Amino acid sequence: MTRSSTPRPRTGTRATTRRTAVCTAAALAVALTACSAPGESDDDTKASSGPIKVAVVNAQSGQLSSLGDWEYKGAKLAVDEWNEKGGVDGRKIQLKLFDDQGDPTTGTNIARRLVSDKYVAMIGTAESAVTIAMGPVLQQAKIPNITSGQSDGLVALKSPYLFLNGPTSTTYDSTLAQHLVKDKGYKKIAMITNNGSFGKGEHDAFLKAVKDLGVTPSTDQVVTTDQKEFSAALTKIRSTKPEVIFIGSEEVEAGLIVKQARDLGITAPFAGAAPQGTPVFIDTAGKAAVEGTIVSSPYLSNDVSAASKKFAAAYQDAYGKEAELHGAKAYDGANILLTALKTSNGASGQELADAIRDTRYKGLLGDFQYDESGVGITKTTIGVIRDGELVPQQ
Known part of the structure; x- marks a missing residue:
């Protein structure tokens, strides 16, 4: 019997087959990489269909839940308006709320979930x-984050994915210090702040601002974030007979401080930033106790412009409640994010962060233009509480 005369494949043919298989596998790998979620590869991603997943992360329980509620409502209002008009290039925005409970550990766990669940961006x-x-x-996952926080510690992170939807404590407090020292002529200024990130940021920013103006506080009292009784600190403040008292703490604690100060017979006005312009602060302290409080804010009321009136009316219609600063900040931040998503054709990662930084947005708080630090607005104005309402300084 003779062997078959069919020729065997040449070595070159086998090599070509192997190269074809390798190239096909490589092409498949590239295709799969292009579909990766934020944080799963070093490449930016851009989906062309399906909903765009955006998270809102804020306290919905605990002492800071009012902030989270305002923020969620402001962001949701903006997203609902975009979705009613077709979303971003026909893709709807899928907004999901996460409760961080005002706790950094809980927040960090949520951040990891946003990565695994493929969220494109975060508000809060x-x-x-x-x-x-x-x-x-x-930052590691390249997920852009637009926050309502104002601590200068946010800027210190130097993350190219972190953006503020309002001014930093430095802006709030330098404007306030200028008003108290230059406009009002106050020289005897007392301070009371807490030792949390917000309070420390307020403490450092205001202290530097007044010292730069040649004023050293008559006393500088620091309390804890969970403190409820402030008689010791307030007694020391009372002994210095201050002309004004700077307060750097969140809404509920600040309200308790003012209420107890009035009970101790302290009559000097208080001065502060964003928390002191909120209904929670006013309600906690009491209308009479907060009369004359001086506030530095980029959003003094719903009546300052045609845009703010329109926003406030839409907010009232949607939720049956009156809008305020934090809702306005989140509304601006969400609109900036959605505008960037549109201009970048639904990008994510570095490309979306670059689009946010390139966005010029005329918002409720002012004209946003982000710098490399993630700060987009650097101006506040002075208001005062009269009859339970924050109004522009006359």
């Missing part, structure tokens, strides 16, 4: 300490 938090804790996880 309103608590600087929580946002700072989440920052490294979000």
